[in-house]
Amino acid sequence: MSQKPISDFIEKHYLHFNAASLVDAAKGYNKHLAEGGKMMVTLAGAMSTAELGKSFAEMIRQDKVAIISCTGANLEEDIMNLVAHSHYKRVPNYRDLTPQDEWDLLEQGLNRVTDTCIPEEEAFRRLQSKIFKQWKGAEEAGERFLPHEYMYKMLLSGDLEQFYEIDPANSWMLAAAQKNIPIIVPGWEDSTMGNIFASYCIKGELQPSTMKSGIEYMTFLADWYVKNSEGKGVGFFQIGGGIAGDFPICVVPMLYQDMEMDKIPFWSYFCQISDSTTSYGSYSGAVPNEKITWGKLDMDTPKYIIESDATIVAPLVFAYVLGW
Template sequence: NLVARSQYVRLPNYRELSSQQEEELLKRHLNRVTDTCIPEEEAIRRIERVVIDEWVAAARKKERGFPHEFLYTILKECRLKKFYEIDPGDSWMIAAAHKDLPVFVPGWEDSTLGNIYAARCITGAITDVRTVRSGIEYMIALAEWYRRMSQDSSIGFFQIGGGIAGDFPICVVPMLNQDVVTTLVPEWGYFCQISDSTTSFGSYSGAVPNEKITWGKLNIDTPKFIIESDATIVAPLIFAKIL
């Protein structure tokens, strides 16, 4: 983590925590995600203050941007530099910002920053709710990107984990082919997922790749792979080999 790395708290025995112990974590402003607690003040609030300034300034100038674009601006201007706890050269976010890497963030509205943004709109600090562009606009931007990039090369889909982060982008293909229709695009060139989810009724994260054929996301000949393991271990190994 670029910010507050040393302040995160690990709880390997998280399954044994009582309700009272969970409440104590809340009082310490430690928000638990499985075995790791995010330090609210050191991680979230430090970033919040800088991001809110960026949102408010954009609203006043009647400018709009995607969630990641505001963060890119902040990182390029080194406005969080005093809080860095790792070498910036090891931060994927900083690298992405300087390369202007296309990023599509589904469900941002359900994130901590999304909640903060909604709160600032309610209080009136941000005068135009449209200042941060929406998830629908992300899909439109993704569609434009996919159409453009798939003209010259096949695009693979490498998924880490599951949920909306996986289903949102993969759906751009059936959306273009079944709903827009005007110009058909090729299905994803390959599919690989690292997941520890098991197949169950209604589960997307644990669904086998062949299920995606029925939705028009993949075709019969698409190379398909599922790696059933811990992504925090497997993904770095794959990236080290490929990159």
Template sequence: MNKGPISQFIEQNFLHFNAASLVDAAKGYETHINEGGKMMVTLAGAMSTAELGISLAEMIRAGKVDIISCTGANLEEDVMNLVAHSHYKRVPNYRDLTPQDEWDLLEQHYNRVTDTCIPEEEAFRRLQKHMEDAWHAAEAKGERYFPHEFLYQVVNSGVLAQYYEIDPKNSWIVAAAERNIPIVCPGWEDSTTGNIFTSNVIKGKLNVHTVKTGIEYMVYLTEWYRANSGGKGVGFFQIGGGIAGDFPICVVPMMYQDLEWTDVPFWSYFCQISDSTTSYGSYSGAVPNEKITWGKLDINTPKFIVESDATIVAPLIFAYILNK
């Protein structure tokens, strides 16, 4: 398929430094998929609030993403944007805010993420009731599910449709739920939804075991990787740093070193978009070659790092892969 104007612009102008790395990473992703490989995309930071769903949802529907690892914040914030978009408040001058300005936002029930404030009532509370209903329904039947499975249940039930304020084609959670692609959500407990669940446990309203744990997520990922790493293998496209990337990449050395399964393939493509400084023990800023020493990547694994803003880089790479 011929490349569209965005891809042509990228190829004509992105010739050096981080721009060239962006092109190399996009072409490597494209080659990996075209040769039959699977791809994991990991989401750190506030990529959902940055509305990455506009491009990521299309990637999912086009079959260019096979599994996602994300923080609990990214899991819930895509849905919050879906149901409360018109209530979000943009603060372009966020660098100039005083502590009093921040306090005023709190009292107005706005939670700030850089230049965007999430409306607590419309976003969190609209989702809360339906999540609590799903947790209670599962517990009443003696069932347990992962955090993303509960969210899929709520999205697929249609109960949120009454609140939709953006086109659902721009929600990556809606796209993922449609395809029922696996999601790994390590550290879900530190999200707002995780905090709400915790409060229900403390109040004695829910059993702590109703939502499956991070260890169970690692077991789930192990089973998925074993079933999908044949042939071209599984690639790893990491947006940002943190637990969203650190947790899933460890599944390979865990199987090889701890389970002593010596036939486990390494990740077969690696790219990280990061603005983390490459020094001082920062794993988010570690160059890909460091991962060789941990048994995560092979010597010959295609490796890319784009040291730039993921909110700019990821949509461009996705546009290139989608032939835009």
């Protein structure tokens, strides 16, 4: 019996079109790592609510990921799934919902993401007192941290263990915290936890300065990239579009143009999984070659684009990279 049932199936059947692009990208990912390269993975959309952690956590544990960029929603939603999974509600007929149906979900405290409803009370509120404890403790000690660092502290404190409702091995945030892997979270304020933090600032219970900013994320990333881009360099594996990818990829032209570091390497691998098609002014749908003109990719950087649903494609690529 094959020890790599998923990988073998992919190699046998995924021979053309987007399927072939998936295989090429996965093989390119493995080649990049085998040659000593490091990989950034960026998460947009609702990949944590899609339970990507079932494969992504193992990618982190096996050192297939060196650094992550994600939206504030993905940062928190993995932990929400960890502590409130049994309270999630699936709505398979979501396309048929009326405005009244949507209102009824709201009144039940269910916030819908396509066919999956996040339980507000059990998810957000279960975390709120624990994360506030981290925020307030830092402020009282005169300390400041980045958004993900507070979440790492909360996870590693053990405060949430009593609430775990899934196998903790399937939480990518917990795996990342245990590895202390760097995370970039651009636009963190545009998240539920960001809104909660803002509410405490409005009420005068916290100061905005207790939370480090997006600019501080970029300065951290710039320093990290300079230290990690020698040799084979750093690859860029982008799941979806948006700020999770747009923000970190710009570190290279910033270092080259604004810091005048004319020897800084380009990203040395690029793959994007997206169902956004190329159109007028669409950045998420832009083909990788457009990034050459912005000083992000080199002419000979391996480039892949898989135009498909990331919730289907990303776990398959990860399974291939992991040799499943």
